[in-house]
Amino acid sequence: MKKSNLILYGTILILGLVAPFIFPGFKLQISFLWILIVLAMTWDVQGGQMGYNTFGNILFFGVGMYLCASVQIGMFFPLAEWTEAGGEKTFVHTAPQYFQGIVFGLLLAGIIPAIIAGLIGYGILGLRGHYFAICTLGLGIAAGEIAGGIELIGAGQGMTTPPWPKNIGGTELRSQFFYYICFGLVIFTFLFLQWAYKTRFGLVLNAIRDNEDKAEAMGIYTMRYKIIGWMVSAFFVGIAGGLMGNMVGYIEPVEVAFAGPTFGVFMVLMAILGGKGTLWGPVIGATVFHLFKEGFWTFFLGWQYVALGVLIVVIVVFFPEGIMGWLREKYPEKFGEVVDEADRKAQVELK
Amino acid sequence: MKIKNIIITFISAIALVLSSASISLAKVVGDKIILGAAVSLTGKYSTNGEHTKNGYNFAVERINSMGGVKVGGKTYKFDIIYYDDESNSGRAAQLAERLIKQDGVQYMLGPYSSGLTKAIAPVTEENKIPMVEANGASRSLFTKGYKYLFAVLSAANQYLEVAIDLAVEKNGGNPVKIAMAFEQDAFSQDVRIGVVEAAKRTGSKIIIDDKLPKELNDMAATLAKVKATKPDVLVVSGHSKGALTAIRQIAEMKVDVKMLAMTHCDASKLAKQHGKNSEYALCAAQWHKSLSYKDEFFGDGMQYDKEFKAQFGYAPPYQAAESSAALLVWKDAFERANSLDKDKVRDALSKTEMQTFYGNIKFSPAGQNIAKPMVLFQVRCEGDKCENKVVAPTKWAAAKLVHPIPKWSER
Structure with missing residues (x-):
């Protein structure tokens, strides 16, 4: 690893690890930032690297959220009685139960959405372009309406996740606990994608984006890669969902779980803002987005979405390729791209 | 690798911004008692969120101008930090945490709607922050054993x-057939x-039981069924948007039913927006x-109505009135506790027993107001002017219930 890389990763790691102690009041917000980064990076697997604009990743977010909470509760208590009003008063998780529940819950919140992604992907990843986008848009909306009708998980009433066990430290410990899991998840996701993009898998995804027919003609079984790509996204998004549910403490089918208009759109925006198709783009995009959003909320009360809208317009007009794309155009040599001055001039003259 | 430097600079800039955003413990600043509230200023509850906010502000101004809150021989004034929860429960929970952890708020006011209150209650409860809420009526709020939640309104059921x-x-x-x-x-x-x-208790039969989607814009399917099966009572509930949609489509489809019972008629200004079409609708x-x-700050309901109208330009729906009442409860509790300690104030809150212009307030151990009944009113028109008239309970009834509703062909 290069020295400058080492410094960069070291700085981020240390900052991430000590952040809860330097900014104790911002723990939850930084945890949300990690979740947003995971959402943006995994969206970029399809939207950026593979060229398939999906609006359906929110489906896995919600499924993960409900699964994790249901497992946490269902492992020890009858789920139906819990979701009936008053459940959390009657049934109290002991500390070991709580942690066992969350470990299994998060695992399943990753695995099951991945399987669902495989099954759905097999059915719809044959669609391309707008057709795929519209189809996935429907998935998220349908899931929200269906979840709102299932009594076992609280239907339209929503369900609460298990409260933090009483005798092991207060809310500070709780937010630290979730902070570090979120931080762990974002690091794991980043390293995994960094590795995956370097392998043949990453190259195939790019080939699909650039020319799927040609890739197929060269003998690549593109369908298999598309499905695996979506399963990878679903796995991480599902875990992020499970964590989100626990941090918010209350799962509502349309607003928290299958939150298409908020998180579903945010993940696309963040990736595009940062520069899709790059490793760092979604990370930077999510960070900028989150900071601006939180800032707007404080200073433009009631107008925050207008301000956000203006920001998006500015980005699209002035940085159509996102922040990373803009940097790449400005400093191509920093990205390891060799610019042949003579050739560039010749091209300009040709025009 | 200059690009890495840019990223490092970027990260350190963020760190600087965060650390410079000072974390002030703002529960009491100078002579101000700071209350925190996340209300819906945008999104599907924005109308009612606005009523809530106006109700809070109206009461804050009134209490401050009439001498403020006297605690320990010192006079304090109320001030509220607002955030916009966008009618989204995830956002509301996040903002509650932000109010408590970053803004140091120790006393909370509720948001608008049961769903958002349900999202915020676990946060305030975990942080042991007392919350007086005026717009979360869901029964499940009062069955969870919350100790720091106090609702001035009657439960939704x-x-x-x-x-x-x-x-x-x-x-x-x-x-009857419902x-x-x-x-x-x-x-x-x-x-x-x-x-x-109620149906079980009276032996009534429920013949249609439909679930409507959120963001309610169309309920024609339900109304078509109502036309075909002719029930005695049609019950619709879906916040303001639901009330407006129901009246619009009932009038369009000319659905005849003996009784139409709804919620949120006054919040949606039904009588004004739909005029004669909304006549005879029965509202809780x-x-x-x-x-x-009566109380000393607002006088009685008529006076509240008049003064609110003068300040905000519209008649106060009950959402505004109950929000104002929440502030009166806070003031009363602070003065009885004679302390700014949140736990002492919490204990004082639990012993609240008072009358406000909005109604009597006394909390059950679960935090529910058990001293105030619901009222039913019916939209009645004289000429082109439509108004809500109380029909039950009989003590306050200003008009007689019209039953059954005249058929559309006879109107």
Whole structure:
């Protein structure tokens, strides 16, 4: 690893690890930032690297959220009685139960959405372009309406996740606990994608984006890669969902779980803002987005979405390729791209 | 690698911004007691969020101008930090945490709607921050053993129970056929539970039980069924949007039903927006200006109505009135506790027993107001001017219930 890389990763790691102690009041917000980064990076697997604009990743977010909470509760208590009003008063998780529940819950919140992604992907990843986008848009909306009708998980009433066990430290410990899991998840996701993009898998995804027919003609079984790509996204998004549910403490089918208009759109925006198709783009995009959003909320009360809208317009007009794309155009040599001055001039003259 | 440097600079800039955003413990600043509130200024509850905010502000101004809050021989004034929760429960929970952890708020006011209150309550409870809320009526809020939640309003399942009883009474004590449609949200589903219980109690039969989607814009399918099956009572609940949609489509499709019971008629300004089309709709409300409760700050309901109208340019719906009442409860609790300590104030809150212009307030151990009944009113028109008239309970009834509703062909 290069020295400058080492410094960069070291700085981020240390900052991430000590952040809860330097900014104790911002723990939850930084945890949300990690979740947003995971959402943006995994969206970029399809939207950026593979060229398939999906609006359906929110489906896995919600499924993960409900699964994790249901497992946490269902492992020890009858789920139906819990979701009936008053459940959390009657049934109290002991500390070991709580942690066992969350470990299994998060695992399943990753695995099951991945399987669902495989099954759905097999059915719809044959669609391309707008057709795929519209189809996935429907998935998220349908899931929200269906979840709102299932009594076992609280239907339209929503369900609460298990409260933090009483005798092991207060809310500070709780937010630290979730902070570090979120931080762990974002690091794991980043390293995994960094590795995956370097392998043949990453190259195939790019080939699909650039020319799927040609890739197929060269003998690549593109369908298999598309499905695996979506399963990878679903796995991480599902875990992020499970964590989100626990941090918010209350799962509502349309607003928290299958939150298409908020998180579903945010993940696309963040990736595009940062520069899709790059490793760092979604990370930077999510960070900028989150900071601006939180800032707007404080200073433009009631107008925050207008301000956000203006920001998006500015980005699209002035940085159509996102922040990373803009940097790449400005400093191509920093990205390891060799610019042949003579050739560039010749091209300009040709025009 | 300059690009890495840029990223490092970027990260350190963020760190600087965060650390410079000072974390002030703002529970009391100077002579101000700071209350925190996340209300819906945008999104589907923005109308009611606005009523909530106006109600809070109206009471804050009134209390401050009439001498403020006297604690320990010192006079304090109220101030509220607002955030916009965008009618989104995830956002609301996040903002509650932000108010408590970053802004140091120790006393909370509730948001608008049961769903958002449900999202915020676990946060305030975990942080042991007392919250007086005025707009979360869902019954499930009061069955979870929350110790720091106090609601000045009656629970959601009481909203339309009375209407069913009334229908049975008008039917000569015989069971009625009920058609109902409820939005998929915490509040409306609780209203539904109340109706189901009332139906069971009276032996009435539920012949249509539809769930309506959130963002309710169309309920033609339900109304078509109502036209075909001719129930005695049609019950609809889906916040303001649900009330408006229901009236619009009932008028369009000319659906004849003997009794139409709804929620949120005054919040949606039904009588004004739909005029004669909304006539005879029966509505459940937490409050009406003609009730005879009194307090020293707002006088009675009529006076509140007049002064609110003068300041905000519209008649106060009950959402505004109950929000104002929440502030009166806070003031009373602070003065009785004679302390700014949140736990002492919490204990004082639990012993609240007072009358406000909005109604009597006394909390059950679960934090529910058990001293105030619901009222039912009916939209009545004289010429082109339509108004809400209280029809039940009989103590305050200003008009007689019109039952059954005249057919569309005869109107």
